[in-house]
Amino acid sequence: MDVPVSLEHQVHGKERVRVARVWREGTVHHFVEWMVGVVLESDMEHAYLNGDNTGMTATDTMKNTCYIVAKRMEQRCSPEEYAIALATHLVTTYPKVTGTKITVQQSPWERVCVQGEAHCHGFAQSGSETRVAEVYLADGRKPVVCSGFSGHKVLKTTQSGYEGYIHDQYTSLPDTRERMVATSVDAKWSYCADVQDYDAVYKRMLTSLDEAFFGAPRKGVYSPSVQFTLFEMGKRAIASIAEVQTVTLTMPNIHFLPGGNDKLGLKETL
């Protein structure tokens, strides 16, 4: 059945491009994580009407452009400045693109303070964790308390590596002694003594775990794996808080992989 149908409006784009950018000023690193969305207005009606992709900017190109423009921002910049640079690149590079809307959501990473000093390469999403308390009470007995939190996000831009693991036909990851490491820490701990001030223990727990993860403010501490660092964190917490008996930690890797491939020249971590 032939009904008259016209194409009223069309745009195309790419959502949820995750971009991380580290600016290294000597040993002091700056870090941002952006979730970028690109919408292109372009004279591409013929793609919809005739199946002809001539002149179209592929969403793969948009994604890679997000990485490349981030890499080209040589000075630390705001998400607005990045969005303007990205928009300008897209509008001036592709003849059929008449307009673009760029959206940048910036994750709340902040430089951490360790031992009262701003850390050179340590960042956290402080206050993002959910505190959890668990109490079991049997009739006639003392309450058994467990405390914890979930979702404490921490990241360091250097002083991390991973090597020596099995390399077989299923492994594509290269050995490295220089990478970024990030994780979302879930912790649960039990007590071996009465606690006067649960809030104080909670703060000390966060502080000890952070100190072991980040190391000293200027030097940091090398992490050969998330596994090793996890155990160091647990040991530090138990050694620093007398009332704590056991600590259970879960630390899934939040991956920040070097973007792109050889063709894009983006092999270095962005």
Ligand SMILES: O=c1[nH]c(=O)c2[nH]c(=O)[nH]c2[nH]1
């Ligand atoms: O610290 C790490 N531990 C792993 O078990 C692992 N696996 C992986 O792919 N990267 C990493 N990094």
